Each structure stands twice: as structure tokens, then as C-alpha cells.
Amino acid sequence: MKKLFIATALLSTSLLTPLYAADYIIDTKGAHASINFNTKHMGFSVLTGRFNTFNGSFSYDEANIAASKIKVTIDTTSIDSNHAERDKHLRSDDFLSAGKFGTATFTSTTVEDKGNGKLAIKGDFTLHGITKSIVIDAIKIGEGSDPWGGYRLGFSGTTQIAMGDFGFKMDFGKVNLNLYIEGIRQ
Template sequence: MKKTLLASVLALSSLAMPVMAADYVIDTKGAHASINFKVKHLGYSWLTGRFNTFSGEFNYDEKQPEASKISVNIDTTSVDSNHAERDKHLRDSDFLDVKKFSTATFNSTKVTDLGNGKLAITGILSLQGIEKEITIDAEKIGEGKDPWGGYRAGFAGTTSIQMKDFGYKMDFGQIDFDLHIEGIKK
């Protein structure tokens, strides 16, 4: 009788406990995350590319998405537009100035739940030594167990920045980012 009562109390108390946000590491090793960009080239066409090297973490609780946080570090030397000479130019002082600023960062300051898996993630982007607040329009893609015994959550998002706001010497206007993040629960 005592064992049954104790088991019942433990079961009920676990139901009453608040759900805690889960911590995730962004899966860059398995290439299940990407930071892509596009910018108009001279106003005639789109130049597209990506950053091949980045890392980050986030926490997420489906019941309290507004308590979520994300932190990402981007190796700006890893810029890749699929053209070696252009990438060399993108790394120089006209654009990313990677000798001075080899890392860009994003740290969230606020997450707004817009309903139906949609989120507005506001935070500070540090690029070229300049910090600006940006907002990422994000959407939860899904979450669940993976075939290797882990647990994953995935999101997609978009945001834009103005090149002039980050001190680019050459300014082609707006850079649009397309973000895909899959995290593995720690």
C-alpha cells in the first residue's frame, strides 16, 4: 500500500512539475544547418552564397517559446559564393574585412511567439565590429527523436540587413539571409 501511494504521489508530482526548456547544439557536423545569403549584383542579378563554418546553441520549450534563446558564431573567413576570386574580394576590406573581423555573432534578446510555430527572434548581430538589432522571421519545422537515439528540433528563418548599416565600403543595398537550423538536444 505504501509503495502504491508513493508511486502515485511521484507520478502526480511529475505531472505538476513545469516543463523546462531543452538545450540544443546546432548540428553543423552533420551539415543539417546552413546560413545562406543573396544580394543584388550591380542591380542586374543575384549573387548567392553561404558561410560554411559556424557554431551555436539554442534552447527551446514548446510551451514557452518566448523563453527561448539562441547564440550563433559565424566564421566570416568561410564565406563561399562558389567563385574563388569573388570570395577573395568578399573577404577583403571592401566587404567582410576578415583580417580585422573574422567572427560575426548573433545573440537573441527576445523571442515573440506569433502562433502556429511562427516566431520573431530579435537579437544583436555583430558584424564588422558594429552591433545592430535585427529580427529573424522564424518558423518551427519540427522536433522529435532521430534514428541514432537523439532528439532534434529544426527551424527556418529569414532576415535582411542593409550593407550601409554595417560599414561596407562597397554598398549594393540589402543582403537577404535564408537560415536553416537543426539542433541536437544535449
């Protein structure tokens, strides 16, 4: 009886929508998050790829969106464009210099509520040892309890960077970054 009471209490707590700023860890363990990139291939088509290894956390408060924060750390050596030779080249000094700059980070500075679940997340993006301010246009996808006793909140985000801004030796212009981030509330 006592056990049932505790279980019910725990379950009902987890079902409640938080009324305070909550901290979330991005679910990279269950791979319910991805950091993808795409860039034009000589104007013929679009090449896509992703970073397989990253981690991050964010805090989000529906009542005070401007107080939200996010930090993501990407392992640049985990770049995957589905071609081992190209990935080796992308990790080389022509692009990421992944041996020297093994991580890229994004740390938000300000979050602006654009209404209707839309956010403009401004922050410092460090890639190839160079830090630039970028804006990620994010959309809240959904939140709620999962069937396994956790509470999840997810966003999508897009931004565009120029290879030249980050000092790549080979510069193929603009790269679009698309993120899907699902956080588990702590």
C-alpha cells in the same frame, strides 16, 4: 536482461517530447544547418552564397516560447559564393575585413511567439565590428527523435540587413540572410 532494460529506458526517454526548456546544439558537425545569403546582382539577377563555418546553440521551450534563446557565431572567413576570386574580394577590406573581424555573432534578446510555429527572434547582430539589432522571422519546421538515438528540432529563419548599416566600404544595398538550423538536444 539488465542491459535490455537500460536500453529500453534510454530509448523511451529519448522518445518523449520534452515538457521543459531544452538546450540544443546546432548540428554543424553533420552539416544539418546552413547560413545562406543572397543579394541582387545589379538588378539583373540574384547572387547567392553561404558561410561554411559557424556554430551555435539554442534553448527552446514549447510551453514558454518567450524564454527561448539562441546564439550563433559565424566564421566570416568561410564565406563561399562559389568563386574563389570573389570570395577573396568579399573577405577583403572592401566588404567583411575578415582578417580583422573574423567572426560575426547573433545573440537573441527577445523571442516573440507569433503562433502557428512562427517566431520573431530579436537580437544583436555583430558584423564587421558593428552591432545592430535585427529581427529574424523564424518558422519551426519540425522536431522529434532521430533514428540514431538523438532528439532534433529545426527552424528556418530569414532576415534582411543593409550593407551600409555595417560599414562595408563597398555598398551594394540589401542582403537577405536565410538560415536553416537543426539542433540536437543535449
